[in-house]
Amino acid sequence: MAFFVLPLLAVAPLLAQAEKPHVLFILADDYGWGNMGVHRRDAASTPEEQQGKVEVHTPNMDALIDEGILLERHYTYKICSPTRSSIQSGRLAVHVNPVNSAVTSRNYDDPVSGYAGIPRNMTGIAEKMRDGGYRTHIVGKWDAGMATPEHSPKGRGYETWYGYYQHANDYWHKSTVFLATGEIDACLNRMRDLSMHNETYSGPVRDAISLSAACQEDEESDPGCYEEYLFKERVLKIIQISCSSYYA
Ligand SMILES: *[C@@H]1O[C@H](CO)[C@@H](O)[C@H](O)[C@H]1NC(C)=O
Ligand SMILES: *[C@@H]1O[C@H](CO)[C@@H](O)[C@H](O)[C@H]1NC(C)=O
Numbered sequence: 688m689a690f691f692v693l694p695l696l697a698v699a700p701l702l703a704q705a706e707k708p709h710v711l712f713i714l715a716d717d718y719g720w721g722n723m724g725v726h727r728r729d730a731a732s733t734p735e736e737q738q739g740k741v742e743v744h745t746p747n748m749d750a751l752i753d754e755g756i757l758l759e760r761h762y763t764y765k766i767c768s769p770t771r772s773s774i775q776s777g778r779l780a781v782h783v784n785p786v787n788s789a790v791t792s793r794n795y796d797d798p799v800s801g802y803a804g805i806p807r808n809m810t811g812i813a814e815k816m817r818d819g820g821y822r823t824h825i826v827g828k829w830d831a832g833m834a835t836p837e838h839s840p841k842g843r844g845y846e847t848w849y850g851y852y853q854h855a856n857d858y859w860h861k862s863t864v865f866l867a868t869g870e871i872d873a874c875l876n877r878m879r880d881l882s883m884h885n886e887t888y889s890g891p892v893r894d895a896i897s898l899s900a901a902c903q904e905d906e907e908s909d910p911g912c913y914e915e916y917l918f919k920e921r922v923l924k925i926i927q928i929s930c931s932s933y934y935a
Contacts, residue, residue, distance in 0.1 A: 848883055
């Protein structure tokens with residue numbers, strides 16, 4: 688059972704000028720090939736395949752794929768932080784961040800590239816999108832560096848952010864216990880890893896519902912203090928606001 692499974696990251700650089708399309712980028716972490724409905728369409732010939740067909744239902748993604756393009760021979764890096772650093776910086780993972788370093792790692796001899804995540808002197812996609820007239824927002828998992836403000840989503844050009852910094856997080860407690868990161872560090876293991884910034888505030892998320900894990904006992908399928916729920920609500924709000932300004 689993995690209650691800390693690495694979740695979704697959505698980047699929604701939003702519209703500033705009417706002729707530009709909205710861009711919604713969703714990165715699903717550790718998403719298995721067999722977890723996509725389109726890969727379960729063939730008749731099942733083994734008990735495992737039959738079980739897979741019973742368990743896997745992704746009608747929304749299947750519909751997007753049916754209307755769009757599915758790249759079946761797309762290659763990516765094998766682990767999370769390098770992949771995310773690659774997407775954010777527009778470089779191959781080997782040229783930006785080949786290692787899933789602990790956030791505490793540091794090379795004192797190199798204050799530019801000697802931290803986990805993207806080296807400070809690289810430009811990110813959000814900065815480029817903003818230069819191109821977009822509004823930029825990010826929700827979910829970051830995992831592309833947090834050693835200095837420059838490493839954070841704010842420093843990388845996102846106008847707003849709501850999410851967690853490290854490789855993984857506990858969905859209920861929003862903390863980075865050993866189980867979530869594999870790292871033993873007395874201070875880090877006590878950290879609640881959920882923060883945000885907007886125009887007027889930058890720091891930890893403070894509202895009572897987000898900080899609570901009480902809904903763990905709820906029977907409903909989409910409880911209000913669950914981290915994925917909080918991310919979903921935030922993304923929907925961003926989409927709603929940008930669409931209303933678009934149609935205004
Ligand atoms: C960034 O800094 C590193 C040193 O940490 C240096 O080797 C590299 O050339 C610099 N890259 C850019 C794009 O400035
Ligand atoms: C920014 O976030 C803070 C903390 O959640 C909130 O109180 C404030 O209303 C937000 N400001 C804007 C402009 O959305």
